[in-house]
Amino acid sequence: MMKKVFHVIPHTHWDYEWYFSTHESLIQLVYHMDEVMSALENDENDTYLLDGQLSIIEDYLKQCPEQLERLRTLVQQGKLKIGPWYTQTDQLIISGESIVRNLQTGIRLAEELGPVMAIGYVPDAFGQSIDMPKIYQGVGIDKTVFWRGLSTDVCQAREFNWQSEDGSQVLGYNIKNGYFVGSHVMYSDDPTPLCHQAEDGSLAANIAIPLGGDQRFVDKELKSRLDISNASNKDYQLIESSYDKLFADIEAENLHLPTISGELIDGQVSKIHRSIYSSRYDHKYLNDRVERRLSYLLEPLMVMAGAEGIETKPALMNNIWKTILRNHAHDSAGGCNTDKTNKIILSRFEEADQASDSAVDYLVRKLAESQPTAEQGGIDGRVTLFNTLPYARNALIKTTISTSAPSFILLDMEGQEIKVDVFCSKRVYRGSIQRDESTNDPSLYYYQSDVEFYYPLPASGYTSVQLVEGEGDAKTTAIASDQLVIENDRYRLSFEQGQFVLLDKVQNRAWNDCINLIDMGDDGDTYDYSPPENDWLIQLDWSQATVNVVKQGFSESMVINGVWLLPEDLTERAKQQCSAPMTYTMTLRLQHAVAGDESALPLTIDANFDNQVKDHRVQLVVTTPFETTTNWSDTPFGVVERVNVPERLHDWREQGWKEEPSPIYPMLHLVNIHDQSCSLTLLTKGIKEYEVRANNQIALTLFRSVGWLGKPDLIRRPGIASGQQFKYIPTPDSQLQGELHCECALVIEGNFNPARVQTLWQAYAIEPLVYQNQSLNQFTNTLKYFVMHPLTTEVADHRAGIELDSTDLVVSAIKPTEEGDGTLVRLYNPSSETVTVAGHLKVPTAETSVTEVNLLEQPIADAQSFNGQLGLGRFKPKQIRSFIFK
Structure with a gap:
C-alpha cells in the first residue's frame, strides 16, 4: 500500500471585494505581493498560488509597474502560479459568453507573463455549472479544483471525472473541507487530525491540503513547520507542493475514478447560498442588460460596421467586458457585500452600461447617416432599422x-405605404429654452410621435423606410376599453372577479387565477432568503386595484395600478399589521402579428414598484393547469433539468447538511415546466431566481429586501453567520427602498424545444434598433447634438448579413475576431439529443474561408473555402462550436 502523501499547497484566496471595498483590498495587495515575491526569491517558499485570477495582478502592476520584470521572472520560473481566470466568476447567473470572455481575458493576460496554470481553479464559487467541463476543455483546461457544491449523494470521492453531455471531460478534485484548512500545519505540531480530515473520501494516495485563506499572508515558515509535522508522525508524509504536482502524481497512480455529470449545487459540506440569486436585484438587472447589449447588439453591430469599412475596436470591447467581469466574482455577482462595496459595483455597471450604449448609438448613427441623403433619395426623410440577430x-x-408637420406616413423603398400605429403624439419646442414659454418662436415647434409598425428585417443587417410629412392621419389610435380583456390570435387574458384568466386558444384551455403577486417575510441576509419564525404570506388582492385596458393597432395592454399595504418590517409582520405602502403598476401586453408564427408572441409583463417595505420577498407566481415532477432552466450553454422536490428536502438537517436544499434555483433567462401536451416558459430580463411551489406553481423572485451582510441561525441555514461571522454588518441599501422595474414574459406551446425557447427569448429580449435621420430633435441620444462625418462610401439602403438557418441551434456570439481580421460565430446545441444535420450558416460574401476554432479562437481544424453557405453538420448533445470567417 502506498504511503499517503499530503500536498500542502501555499496560496491566498484574494476576494476582490466583499465586506471591504476593492480599494481597501488593493492597499493590502500591494504590500502582500512584496512579501510573496521575497519569500519565493529567498526560497522560503517553493511555489505560491495567486488565487487563479489575473485582475489582481493587473491592479498590482498598475500601482507598481516597476515590479513587472520581477513578477514575470517568478512566473516563468514556475514559482508564482497564475491564471486562468480574470476574476473567479459566478457560474450560475452569469452568461456563457461572459464566462468565456473571463477565461479568454485571464489566459491572455497570464500568457504575457509566463506559463498559465491550466486548471479550472474556483475555491469559493457558490456552485458549479453543468457546462463547465466543456467550457474548460474549450480553452485547453482538463482539470478543475473547487470547494462548494458536491455532495456525497453525487460522488463520495474527492477525485472524479466530471463530464458534460457532449463528452467533454475534466479531472476534478474537491477540496470539500475548504481552501483554508492547511493553516493547522502552521499552528500545531501534530498533523494527524488534519490528515484524517483531508483523506476522508480520497481514493488517491496523493491528497491536497490547501494552505491559505482570505487575504492570508504568505507562510514563510512553512518548510520548518513541515519538518516538525513529518518528524511527529511517521504514518504520513507532508510536502510543499502545487496543484500541478498533485494532479501529476494522482494521474501517475492510474486510478479507476468515478465519472459524474450535471451541475453541482448541493449544500451538504459547504454553504451554496441557494437563494443568493435574488439579492441586490438592481445589480442583477443591470448586469443582464449590459451582457445582452454586448453579446447581441454591440458585437454584431461592429461586424456590420466592419463590412462598411468602420474599424473594429477590440481594445474598446475588451475594456467594456473587463469592467463587468470585475463584477462577476462570486461575492460581487451575488450582492453579498457591504453597502460601500455595492456602490462601487454599481458604478462599474453604470460605466459599462453607458459605454456600451454609447457605442451602439455611435455605430447606428454612423451607418444611418452614411446612407443617401433625403435630397438624393427624393424623399422627406429616412428611418433605418437594424436587426442584430442572425435570422430574418x-x-x-x-x-x-x-x-x-403633425401628420406623416411611412413608405417602403418601393413607395408602398406601411401601416403605422400612432399611439401618442406631442408638440415639442426646439428653440432656446425661455423662462416665459409664451415668448417661444412658433416656427420652432415640432412633433414627437410614438409609433409601432411591423416591418420585415434582414438577418444581421439593416433596411430603410421613407418618411413623408404632411400626409396621413395624425390622430392617435389608442382606444380605452370598458371590457377588461386583451387578446390576440394566440391568447385571451381577462380580469374576472379579481382574478386573471388566461385562455390558450390553441389548446382551448383556460388557466384560472393564473397570475399573482405574493409577498412574504425575509429574515435572511444578503446571502440567503429565510422565512421568519412568524411569517405571514400575503397574496395581492387585486380588488383594490384600478384596471384599464388600452387597445392599439398592433397591441393591447391591461394596466393595473394600485397601492399594496404591507407590513413595514418583521415586527409588524409577526403582528399581522400593515402600515407600509408599496405602489405598483403592472402592464400585461399582447401584440398582434401580421404574419408568421402566432405562438412566438408572448404575454409580456412589466411591473414597476415603489418599495418602501423592509425584510420581505416579492414573487410573481404563475399557476398552471397541469402537474410536473421536474422543471427546466437555461444554463450558460444549454438547459438543465431539476427536480421540483429535492431528494434531501425533508431530511437535510438529520443528514447534517449546511443549508436546506430548497427548490429555489438559479436561471439565466428562462424557466420551463411541461408535460406531454403543454409547455409553459417564463422569459426574463434580469430576474435570476425561480422557485417551484406547491399546486403546480412557478414563482419568479422579483426582488428581496434585507438589511444584513450575514446573520446566524437562519431557518434555512443554521449555524454560524455567512460572510463575516464575528460581526453584524448592516446593509440598509440592500433593502432596495425606492423604484424597481421587473420584466418577464409568458409563452405557452404544445411541446418543449430548448433551441426554440432560447431563440424566443432572444426575440423578446433583443429589440430592433431604429435611427431617424433628422435634425429636429438633437437629443435622441447624448451626442446627437454634435455633428458627424458620414463615411466616404455610401451605405446601401438594405443589407443582409450572417444568417443561421437552423431550428436546433442557438447563436451565442457574432463578433469581430480578437485580431480584427475576421468574424467569429459561436453556436451551441442546447438539447440533450444529437443533431445530425444542424442546418446552415449563410454569409453575405460569396467566396469565404472558414476555420473551426476553440473558445480561445485557436484553430482546431484546417481552413476551408465555401461559397456563401456553410453546412454545419453534426452537433453532439449540448456541444459548443465556434467558427471564424475571413
Whole structure:
C-alpha cells in the first residue's frame, strides 16, 4: 500500500471585494505581493498560488509597474502560479459568453507573463455549472479544483471525472473541507487530525491540503513547520507542493475514478447560498442588460460596421467586458457585500452600461447617416432599422418619429405605404429654452410621435423606410376599453372577479387565477432568503386595484395600478399589521402579428414598484393547469433539468447538511415546466431566481429586501453567520427602498424545444434598433447634438448579413475576431439529443474561408473555402462550436 502523501499547497484566496471595498483590498495587495515575491526569491517558499485570477495582478502592476520584470521572472520560473481566470466568476447567473470572455481575458493576460496554470481553479464559487467541463476543455483546461457544491449523494470521492453531455471531460478534485484548512500545519505540531480530515473520501494516495485563506499572508515558515509535522508522525508524509504536482502524481497512480455529470449545487459540506440569486436585484438587472447589449447588439453591430469599412475596436470591447467581469466574482455577482462595496459595483455597471450604449448609438448613427441623403433619395426623410440577430424577423418596431408637420406616413423603398400605429403624439419646442414659454418662436415647434409598425428585417443587417410629412392621419389610435380583456390570435387574458384568466386558444384551455403577486417575510441576509419564525404570506388582492385596458393597432395592454399595504418590517409582520405602502403598476401586453408564427408572441409583463417595505420577498407566481415532477432552466450553454422536490428536502438537517436544499434555483433567462401536451416558459430580463411551489406553481423572485451582510441561525441555514461571522454588518441599501422595474414574459406551446425557447427569448429580449435621420430633435441620444462625418462610401439602403438557418441551434456570439481580421460565430446545441444535420450558416460574401476554432479562437481544424453557405453538420448533445470567417 502506498504511503499517503499530503500536498500542502501555499496560496491566498484574494476576494476582490466583499465586506471591504476593492480599494481597501488593493492597499493590502500591494504590500502582500512584496512579501510573496521575497519569500519565493529567498526560497522560503517553493511555489505560491495567486488565487487563479489575473485582475489582481493587473491592479498590482498598475500601482507598481516597476515590479513587472520581477513578477514575470517568478512566473516563468514556475514559482508564482497564475491564471486562468480574470476574476473567479459566478457560474450560475452569469452568461456563457461572459464566462468565456473571463477565461479568454485571464489566459491572455497570464500568457504575457509566463506559463498559465491550466486548471479550472474556483475555491469559493457558490456552485458549479453543468457546462463547465466543456467550457474548460474549450480553452485547453482538463482539470478543475473547487470547494462548494458536491455532495456525497453525487460522488463520495474527492477525485472524479466530471463530464458534460457532449463528452467533454475534466479531472476534478474537491477540496470539500475548504481552501483554508492547511493553516493547522502552521499552528500545531501534530498533523494527524488534519490528515484524517483531508483523506476522508480520497481514493488517491496523493491528497491536497490547501494552505491559505482570505487575504492570508504568505507562510514563510512553512518548510520548518513541515519538518516538525513529518518528524511527529511517521504514518504520513507532508510536502510543499502545487496543484500541478498533485494532479501529476494522482494521474501517475492510474486510478479507476468515478465519472459524474450535471451541475453541482448541493449544500451538504459547504454553504451554496441557494437563494443568493435574488439579492441586490438592481445589480442583477443591470448586469443582464449590459451582457445582452454586448453579446447581441454591440458585437454584431461592429461586424456590420466592419463590412462598411468602420474599424473594429477590440481594445474598446475588451475594456467594456473587463469592467463587468470585475463584477462577476462570486461575492460581487451575488450582492453579498457591504453597502460601500455595492456602490462601487454599481458604478462599474453604470460605466459599462453607458459605454456600451454609447457605442451602439455611435455605430447606428454612423451607418444611418452614411446612407443617401433625403435630397438624393427624393424623399422627406429616412428611418433605418437594424436587426442584430442572425435570422430574418417580421418585427414590431417601436420608436419615436420627429416631424415638422403633425401628420406623416411611412413608405417602403418601393413607395408602398406601411401601416403605422400612432399611439401618442406631442408638440415639442426646439428653440432656446425661455423662462416665459409664451415668448417661444412658433416656427420652432415640432412633433414627437410614438409609433409601432411591423416591418420585415434582414438577418444581421439593416433596411430603410421613407418618411413623408404632411400626409396621413395624425390622430392617435389608442382606444380605452370598458371590457377588461386583451387578446390576440394566440391568447385571451381577462380580469374576472379579481382574478386573471388566461385562455390558450390553441389548446382551448383556460388557466384560472393564473397570475399573482405574493409577498412574504425575509429574515435572511444578503446571502440567503429565510422565512421568519412568524411569517405571514400575503397574496395581492387585486380588488383594490384600478384596471384599464388600452387597445392599439398592433397591441393591447391591461394596466393595473394600485397601492399594496404591507407590513413595514418583521415586527409588524409577526403582528399581522400593515402600515407600509408599496405602489405598483403592472402592464400585461399582447401584440398582434401580421404574419408568421402566432405562438412566438408572448404575454409580456412589466411591473414597476415603489418599495418602501423592509425584510420581505416579492414573487410573481404563475399557476398552471397541469402537474410536473421536474422543471427546466437555461444554463450558460444549454438547459438543465431539476427536480421540483429535492431528494434531501425533508431530511437535510438529520443528514447534517449546511443549508436546506430548497427548490429555489438559479436561471439565466428562462424557466420551463411541461408535460406531454403543454409547455409553459417564463422569459426574463434580469430576474435570476425561480422557485417551484406547491399546486403546480412557478414563482419568479422579483426582488428581496434585507438589511444584513450575514446573520446566524437562519431557518434555512443554521449555524454560524455567512460572510463575516464575528460581526453584524448592516446593509440598509440592500433593502432596495425606492423604484424597481421587473420584466418577464409568458409563452405557452404544445411541446418543449430548448433551441426554440432560447431563440424566443432572444426575440423578446433583443429589440430592433431604429435611427431617424433628422435634425429636429438633437437629443435622441447624448451626442446627437454634435455633428458627424458620414463615411466616404455610401451605405446601401438594405443589407443582409450572417444568417443561421437552423431550428436546433442557438447563436451565442457574432463578433469581430480578437485580431480584427475576421468574424467569429459561436453556436451551441442546447438539447440533450444529437443533431445530425444542424442546418446552415449563410454569409453575405460569396467566396469565404472558414476555420473551426476553440473558445480561445485557436484553430482546431484546417481552413476551408465555401461559397456563401456553410453546412454545419453534426452537433453532439449540448456541444459548443465556434467558427471564424475571413
